[in-house]
Amino acid sequence: MARQGWPASLFRAAGTLRESVFPPRPCPTAPGLQYRFSKKARRSQVADLLEVTEAGLYCAAGDFYIDPWRRVPRAIITHAHADHARSGCDRYLCAAPGKLILRTRIGGGSPIDALRYGESLLINGVRVSLASAGHVLGSAQVRVEHKGIVWVVSGDYKTAPDPTCHPFEQLEADVFVTESTFGLPIYRWPHPDGIAAEINQWWRANQAAGRTSVLLAYALGKAQRLAAMVDPSIGPIVAHGAVMKLVRAYRDSGVRLPSIDGVPPGARKVGNGRALVIAPPSVAAGRWLRLFGEVSVGVASGWMTLRGVRRRRGCDQGFIVSDHADFPALLQVIEATRAKRVLVTHGATAALARLLCERGLDAAVLPTHFTGEGPPDASPEVEEAEENAATSDAKSAAGPSDAAP
Amino acid sequence: MKRFTDLYWQLDATSSTTEKVAALEAYFSQAPAEDAASALHLLCGGKQSRAVSLAHLRQWAAEAAGIPLWLLEECYAQVGDLAETLALLLPDRLSPSSETEPADTSSSPQAIGLAECVRTTVERLRQAKDEHAKREIVVGVWQKLETRERIVWHKLLTGGCRIGVSRTLVARALAEVAGVEPAVMAHRLIGASIATAADYEALLHPDALATPSQRPYPFFLAAPLETEPAALGPVADWLAEWKWDGMRAQLVCRGDGVAIWTRGEELVSEAFPELLAAASHLPAGTVLDGEILAIRDRQLLGFTTLSRRIGRRQVGKKLRAEVPCAFVAYDLLEAEGSDLRGLPLEARRARLELLLETHGAGPFDPTQAAPTAAGDHVLWLSPALPATSWEELVGWRQGARKLGVEGLLLKRKEGSYGTGRTRGEWWKWKVEPLEIDAVLIYAQAGHGRRAGLHSDYTFGLWHDGQLVTVAKAYSGLTDAEIVEVDRIVRATTLEKHGPVRIVQPTLVMQLAFEGVNRSTRHKAGIAVRFPRILRWRRDKPPAEAGTLADLQALIDQPS
Numbered sequence: 003m004a005r006q007g008w009p010a011s012l013f014r015a016a017g018t019l020r021e022s023v024f025p026p027r028p029c030p031t032a033p034g035l036q037y038r039f040s041k042k043a044r045r046s047q048v049a050d051l052l053e054v055t056e057a058g059l060y061c062a063a064g065d066f067y068i069d070p071w072r073r074v075p076r077a078i079i080t081h082a083h084a085d086h087a088r089s090g091c092d093r094y095l096c097a098a099p100g101k102l103i104l105r106t107r108i109g110g111g112s113p114i115d116a117l118r119y120g121e122s123l124l125i126n127g128v129r130v131s132l133a134s135a136g137h138v139l140g141s142a143q144v145r146v147e148h149k150g151i152v153w154v155v156s157g158d159y160k161t162a163p164d165p166t167c168h169p170f171e172q173l174e175a176d177v178f179v180t181e182s183t184f185g186l187p188i189y190r191w192p193h194p195d196g197i198a199a200e201i202n203q204w205w206r207a208n209q210a211a212g213r214t215s216v217l218l219a220y221a222l223g224k225a226q227r228l229a230a231m232v233d234p235s236i237g238p239i240v241a242h243g244a245v246m247k248l249v250r251a252y253r254d255s256g257v258r259l260p261s262i263d264g265v266p267p268g269a270r271k272v273g274n275g276r277a278l279v280i281a282p283p284s285v286a287a288g289r290w291l292r293l294f295g296e297v298s299v300g301v302a303s304g305w306m307t308l309r310g311v312r313r314r315r316g317c318d319q320g321f322i323v324s325d326h327a328d329f330p331a332l333l334q335v336i337e338a339t340r341a342k343r344v345l346v347t348h349g350a351t352a353a354l355a356r357l358l359c360e361r362g363l364d365a366a367v368l369p370t371h372f373t374g375e376g377p378p379d380a381s382p383e384v385e386e387a388e389e390n391a392a393t394s395d396a397k398s399a400a401g402p403s404d405a406a407p
Numbered sequence: 408m409k410r411f412t413d414l415y416w417q418l419d420a421t422s423s424t425t426e427k428v429a430a431l432e433a434y435f436s437q438a439p440a441e442d443a444a445s446a447l448h449l450l451c452g453g454k455q456s457r458a459v460s461l462a463h464l465r466q467w468a469a470e471a472a473g474i475p476l477w478l479l480e481e482c483y484a485q486v487g488d489l490a491e492t493l494a495l496l497l498p499d500r501l502s503p504s505s506e507t508e509p510a511d512t513s514s515s516p517q518a519i520g521l522a523e524c525v526r527t528t529v530e531r532l533r534q535a536k537d538e539h540a541k542r543e544i545v546v547g548v549w550q551k552l553e554t555r556e557r558i559v560w561h562k563l564l565t566g567g568c569r570i571g572v573s574r575t576l577v578a579r580a581l582a583e584v585a586g587v588e589p590a591v592m593a594h595r596l597i598g599a600s601i602a603t604a605a606d607y608e609a610l611l612h613p614d615a616l617a618t619p620s621q622r623p624y625p626f627f628l629a630a631p632l633e634t635e636p637a638a639l640g641p642v643a644d645w646l647a648e649w650k651w652d653g654m655r656a657q658l659v660c661r662g663d664g665v666a667i668w669t670r671g672e673e674l675v676s677e678a679f680p681e682l683l684a685a686a687s688h689l690p691a692g693t694v695l696d697g698e699i700l701a702i703r704d705r706q707l708l709g710f711t712t713l714s715r716r717i718g719r720r721q722v723g724k725k726l727r728a729e730v731p732c733a734f735v736a737y738d739l740l741e742a743e744g745s746d747l748r749g750l751p752l753e754a755r756r757a758r759l760e761l762l763l764e765t766h767g768a769g770p771f772d773p774t775q776a777a778p779t780a781a782g783d784h785v786l787w788l789s790p791a792l793p794a795t796s797w798e799e800l801v802g803w804r805q806g807a808r809k810l811g812v813e814g815l816l817l818k819r820k821e822g823s824y825g826t827g828r829t830r831g832e833w834w835k836w837k838v839e840p841l842e843i844d845a846v847l848i849y850a851q852a853g854h855g856r857r858a859g860l861h862s863d864y865t866f867g868l869w870h871d872g873q874l875v876t877v878a879k880a881y882s883g884l885t886d887a888e889i890v891e892v893d894r895i896v897r898a899t900t901l902e903k904h905g906p907v908r909i910v911q912p913t914l915v916m917q918l919a920f921e922g923v924n925r926s927t928r929h930k931a932g933i934a935v936r937f938p939r940i941l942r943w944r945r946d947k948p949p950a951e952a953g954t955l956a957d958l959q960a961l962i963d964q965p966s
């Protein structure tokens with residue numbers, strides 16, 4: 003097993019890695035899937051710098067884990083979502099903009115070291131750096147370099163614009179470990195500006211009818227992004243306690259958000275039919291919504307693409323907003339990494355891996371603890387399939403859950 | 408197409424009848440008559456046919472999306488609806504498929520109406536000389552439609568555009584638009600063929616139309632009896648009959664020939680030439696309500712056998728000999744050209760018996776199966792079951808399954824012939840369903856509200872240490888249970904074949920069904936009728952589920 007402790011000295015920055023920093027590229031959401039790869043790409047002879055172990059993705063040379071699903075001595079965390087960040091590890095490393103959020107999620111105790119995007123660090127001779135993944139505030143791709151071989155672990159990522167986090171940074175790699183939550187060609191996101199206009203219109207229409215607009219969205223990332231997307235001049239924005247906690251963490255991390263009110267205890271008829279209420283999906287089943295009188299319920303998620311999911315949610319409106327890359331963006335990012343070998347994890351892994359193989363890459367499924375391969379069924383957590391699939395053990399270990407009021 | 412698409416999604420999104428009627432009314436008051444006629448045809452469940460093969464449609468969509476076919480199937484497995492899958496895959500903007508037909512995009516404006524989509528396109532597709540020409544037409548329409556519209560169009564193309572709205576609601580909305588009574592509109596709609604703008608305009612005309620002479624009356628339906636029969640009051644107030652296991656129909660004999668209508672208001676005259684011949688001897692101005700049954704040597708052949716005659720345009724001699732059909736009448740709706748529906752049942756019944764004494768074969772008694780020298784009769788009377796107490800009727804009902812009937816019908820003697828599902832006048836009192844505990848062995852993603860969830864199940868029973876397929880069932884579980892089963896299905900999948908998953912036998916469900924027949928078409932040699940899930944037997948390990956022998960023991964009706 004891994005050695006105890008993780009010498010703090012190792013976390014001193016070893017200088018900015020120029021060669022790993024690429025200017026972010028614009029991401030055309032091309033309708034046709036133009037995608038070329040050399041048919042002749044041989045099975046790469048790259049040594050496995052990272053491997054899947056019982057506890058998660060492990061780097062033996064550097065003796066650290068990336069997004070482990072068990073308690074380990076040293077964990078590099080791509081972002082603070084529950085399926086990536088578990089509490090109870092001895093020591094954490096994450097991107098500097100996400101440190102406060104990670105602290106909010108895993109609670110006190112274990113030290114968290116932070117690395118600025120682009121800054122690099124030597125761990126037992128392995129060079130580690132973090133690049134923005136554009137998923138939520140502080141989300142990172144982990145770049146691991148050893149003996150001239152570069153692995154990049156994407157974590158969750160998106161290339162679409164998001165005013166509440168740093169834009170996605172395109173890296174190059176020999177081996178790219180990519181997420182594939184929406185790894186099927188049916189998932190193509192509309193531009194967020196258009197969705198923002200739809201939400202604004204829905205909010206106004208509800209106001210005209212004297213209804214409160216309740217927008218259900220994942221408490222970390224999506225909720226803050228939505229608050230920053232909508233037009234705050236329409237009316238007051240109110241947030242559920244679980245969302246508010248992270249709104250504060252975002253603000254304390256320097257993200258500017260419009261004015262958002264919490265719900266005071268014992269309040270009734272909050273917002274008076276004029277407010278936009280942002281809440282985690284779990285409230286849909288409970289009594290909490292009764293605080294708002296007559297409501298119209300919208301859900302913001304990439305899964306809203308599917309009519310079956312929209313209908314099962316029983317919501318009045320589905321808005322297609324995702325913090326994950328859609329299918330064209332996944333292909334585009336994978337191609338731009340110039341990786342010959344691609345390991346696919348989360349979501350429609352088998353299909354994406356097979357497609358990449360057919361296009362001449364050495365692609366395979368990276369086994370994980372998560373079985374989430376399709377839309378989140380009627381579970382209250384709409385936003386991220388992987389959140390649903392997270393083991394209950396991990397959920398209870400993850401401290402305060404988003405669903406808590 | 409946009410307007411109809413909006414209507415389609417509005418009807419799909421709400422379960423409130425008020426909202427449905429409002430959406431229909433809004434549509435019909437705005438749509439051009441030509442489009443409205445097409446919409447009405449679809450809303451009333453009119454015949455649709457497949458204009459292109461699903462295989463071609465898949466292939467063209469995969470090509471347009473630039474993906475391999477297997478990936479399309481993966482997507483289908485996740486979406487659960489082919490029309491939606493294809494629409495989601497197609498690029499927003501399609502380049503013209505070739506230079507050979509550039510006129511197609513330039514000559515017509517972007518908007519394309521429902522009628523044009525349905526008739527022009529579908530007809531053009533049918534006439535297209537080859538696959539290439541068909542592809543051109545399909546791509547041409549894709550270019551003019553948005554994703555939402557494409558979903559609906561795919562359903563039209565494949566003949567599967569079903570809309571969750573009852574005819575009563577359609578009639579209510581149209582009545583509002585036309586300014587006539589809903590009942591008047593309901594009758595106008597029956598058997599009406601609305602194909603053109605002129606048909607539609609005539610339908611909406613405020614003056615009552617002369618009812619076309621062969622139209623049937625709206626069928627009066629019996630509601631299931633959920634209480635003890637004694638709660639209905641004195642048995643003497645009720646007429647009891649067999650509930651026949653056949654096809655409900657009206658024989659309409661007026662001046663210009665005979666028409667046979669099903670409960671679905673489909674004209675099926677050609678499928679039953681022997682009934683047409685027999686009814687041609689009835690006096691003009693007669694409408695009989697009853698049941699079409701397959702009968703040989705005064706013995707019921709069962710619904711499975713009868714179903715071979717259903718849905719046919721033409722019937723050969725061989726099939727007629729193998730599946731001879733008869734009509735068992737239980738009501739007289741019109742005599743000598745006048746509408747009798749307002750009379751009490753007893754009075755209608757008396758006239759029916761009189762009519763069939765002279766023109767039919769008298770009562771058909773399923774307990775008296777015997778070959779007759781004279782050959783089989785075609786027009787029978789459905790006998791009234793004599794009973795002086797409810798207990799006697801309980802006895803009749805207990806014998807029903809053995810006789811191949813579904814149970815009893817109870818009709819109030821004083822009652823008139825109602826419309827739709829007027830409750831309290833006619834009750835169906837079916838035999839208790841048969842039950843067996845079966846093991847879930849395959850699961851498939853459902854459709855509509857259950858798209859993406861594995862909600863269509865195939866069940867097996869034990870035979871020689873193996874599970875043999877015996878039934879498919881779609882309904883019976885709660886939404887929460889379906890979600891739970893879906894999780895288990897995903898976690899216990901052994902193999903995936905497209906949308907179908909073979910799972911480890913871990914789930915036991917109690918199934919109910921109406922009957923068991925021997926069948927050569929089914930692997931187990933047995934077919935069950937109307938299987939449905941009664942409950943999830945969480946308490947039962949799969950090894951303790953039923954066997955094929957248990958099911959065989961329930962066969963009561965050799966055919």
Ligand SMILES: [Zn+2]
Binds near residue numbers: 081158
């Ligand atoms: Zn995430």
Ligand SMILES: [Zn+2]
Binds near residue numbers: 083085086158348
């Ligand atoms: Zn994730």
